[in-house]
Structure formats: structure tokens, C-alpha cells
Amino acid sequence: MPEQPSPSAYHLLLQLEQQFDTLINTIETAVSLFERQQPASWVFHQATPARHWLREALFDMWHEQDQDGRETRNYIAIVAANDELLAAVDTVNQAKKSFAELLQHIKQAFPQTLSDAKSRLPQRHPYVDEALRRNGLARLHLKQSWRQLPIAQAPVSRVRFAWYSSGRSIKRLSVQEAEQKLLKLDTDAAHIRIQLRKLASIPSGEVLAQVQTQAPLMRANLFFTEPLDDGHTRRALNAAMPIFVPDNDQRLPHINLPALQPPTTRTRARRRDEKLEPDVFLPSLRVYRYR
Template structure:
């Protein structure tokens, strides 16, 4: 008991704050992701699986680079990701290991989404801390033009075919774009976040002020060229589907009990420089952006 004139000693809780519990969970999830990738690579080394890599030798080193490519290159656009196109004829063990990697990636992605929504500053700390939990992944990159952790490249899933495939047809998809519908008020808020004293921003604010408040607008983001795979199944699936199309930024794992690759084509070495798909007759956006700084377009009048 504290005597007269003495203050009671305060008990300081050593329990981590919620944000650091989240960081600890993220670190554990990252550890599990690396472990699952290593287990998949070990199984691949012991399997008779055939593999094919686009513009590369389909070796164990190639698959390791593809699965553990978690890094930005110096000067890389933050929105861009590296691509490792290929095919792996996977037996049951490899398919199971690939599913376990994807489950670990999904867990990691879920924690990142929670942090991004509730504790955004923690992302910077995570990018700084995570690489050093596995120095064997980080040390060999020094001097190789690689820099910080690229979180999207950590959690993007390995493409997997859900049933045996008779043939795969690969093709560049270079005409993609995402379109986000916005209100005039939404666009005004985005413009005001720019340098509102800049002449070009003031001009665009005046243009926007001349629109009816209820006119819908569209913000357009052109997507980088990507490789798509059209899969033709050996037999129809239970829902009757005989084919499927998917993006393949990572090696595509296809079920193959005998370890044999399905028939596949060799796509061009680079995406087309001009639009190869016909312009949609019902395309509703104007040809030129209404607000260039935000890539905002008006819809065509009916």
C-alpha cells in the first residue's frame, strides 16, 4: 500500500495497440505466403510437370521469379505490375499447392484492405518492414534495380483452370479501359484537390460550372496491354460451359494428371500498337476529354 505523500505506481500495459496487432497479423500472413510459395516450388521441382514460358526458359528459376516477384523496379509506375506469362501442366499435388498459395494471398489481401480502410499510414510501415522478414528474398535484389515492396504483386492470384483443358489460345488485349461514372459534384471535389490556383485547373473549374448539376460524367483510365488466355475444356463443365477467358499475368496452372501441356499457340512478342477491335457502335463517350487533368469525359447527347 502506498504511504502518505507517495503516489501509487502506475501499471503500464504492454499490450500492443490495435494498429500494431494488425501489422503483426500482416507480417504473419506474409510469412505464410512465402512458405506456401516455397512449398509450391518444392513440389514443382519434384514433379514431372511440363511447363512453357512466354519469351523465357520454363525452368525452376523462372517459376521462382514469377511467384516471388514482389518488388517495384526503380522508376516503375505504381499502377503497373510485372507479367510472367506461362503454362504449367499440374498434377493433383501441384494444383493443391497452387490453391494453398492463392488462399494465403487472399488472406494477405484481406488484411491489407482492412489496413487501407482503417489505418492507411500503416501501409508505409508495412512496405518497409515486410521485406526484411525474409532477407533471402531482399538481399539478392540489392544492386539489381529493384526497390520497395509492391503489395499488389504480392496478393494477385495465380490463374488456375478448374478442369482439364484441351487447348489454350493466348492473345494480347490492348484496348481495355475502366470507366467510372461520376457526378458534377464528385468531379468538382477532385479538381479542388489539385492546385486550384493553377491556370489550367481554374479553366476546368469554369468549364465544369457551366454544366447542369445532374449531368453524369465518366472518368476513364486506359489499361495497360495484358495477355488473355482462352481455355477450351476437354469436357463441358457441370454448368454447361465449354470455354473460359481469363487474364494471365502469372503462370496458368492447368490440371494435367500426366503432366502434359495442352495444345497452345505462341502469341506475338509484343501487343499491337493500334486498336485491333472494332469500335463499339454504342460507345457513348465523346472522343476527347472534357477535363483532361482528370481524364473526365462527357456522354454523347442522345
């Protein structure tokens, strides 16, 4: 018989279910308003967007079968929104933020209850149940459930999309931290022993870099019709979700047509001051030495 959550954890689960209901309801409100208004919209490589494309995008919060949990599905689009629709989308973002904060609190305070919460939430709304049955979707995808919907700060004259395919995240590691990570691997393997010896040959105070190459993503440059209060005339942001630009006449800004697929080779010149050595130092950890 599965272990029952403590009273405190159970109370948080009830709060989470309520927050999830609120999130679903705010999405339904925004999507229904969009479908009634039918504002001007541009959807990446769709000459005539389907009537319910935004509903599918905003309610897509589930892992597909065999999906890598680190991956998210993207919905690249622009919507020319009036004040009423912008307010509805902002309410969705507030609900997403509250839901994410409560999930994070549960993860830290009662990590063992998180899987229980994820199995209960899909049963909270008829639309979700229908989606699960129709598409064979499984678990709640946390990243897709809480990611924000971009809202432009002011009217936009044009949007320039471009693939960004050379991104990477770099985490600094000490020699001791790298050693602990290697020791958690198969230390009987020859390639791990070789890397441990390489690590032992460098100064113990040296700082290393662990590199994670990021998946290609679409970036959008928004050019405002007038400078913002801080003087900026444009803003760059990731375009994983539909971008809502304010326009009470609901007219789209000028939008370029980016390539359907990201480039297969690097398009930006390497920085001359790139600080990492070109060859990986500890392949099993993707760790490099600084020059």
C-alpha cells in the same frame, strides 16, 4: 524518435508478419514441388525455360527502382499440373487471400502503420533478404504479393492467347464531383479556369464519365475437354501470372504463339453504340460527356 504503434496496431503487425511467413513458406513448398517434378511447361517466348523460372515469378513481390507503383510485372506461362501440385498452388492462393485481407484491414484501421509493416516484412525471410541484396529491390509491391495464381477448373484441350490493348475503366461522376476535383488542382492556371467555366455551362444534374485507359494485357481463352457443370466449354482470364491446368499425365494443351509485343494500333472495331463523345470535355481529369 518515430511514434510507436498502439498495442492493437502492434498486434496486427505481428499477425501480418506471421501471415507473410506463411505466404513465403507456401510459395517455397509449391516451387520446390514444381522443381522436383519438372512438369511440362510453356513460358511466353522462351524455347527452353530456365529451371528456376517459376521461383523467380512467384517470389517477385518487390518494387524495382523507379517502378510505377501501379504497374506489375507479368509472367505469362502454362503449367500442366498434377493433383499434388494443384493443391500446393491452391494453398498459395489461400495464403495470398489471407495476407491481402489482413493488409486491407490494417490499411483501414491503422493506415499510419502500413509503411512500417512494409519496411519490416522484407526482413522476415532469408530468401527475401538475398533477393533484396542481389537485385537492389526496394519496397514490397502489394499488388504483386497478393495476386492470385490462375487454376483451370477442369482439363484443358487448348489455350488461345491474345493481346488486349483497348481496355479502359469508366467511372461515373456528377458535375459537383468533377468540380471538386478541379478545385483541388491549380485554380490559378488558365486551363483549369477554362475547364471550370465549361463545367458551369452544363446542367448540374448531368452525369459525366472519367476514363482511365488500361495498359495492354495478355488474355487467355481456355477451352475445356468437356463442358463444366454450368455448361460452359471455355473461360477467358487475364494471363498476368502462370496458369496451372490440371493434367495428371502432365501434358500441355495446344497453345498458340502470340506476338511478342501488343499491337500499336486498335485491332477491334469501335462499338457502334459507344456512348461517350469522341473529344475529352475536361482534359485535366480525363472526363467525357455522354452523347
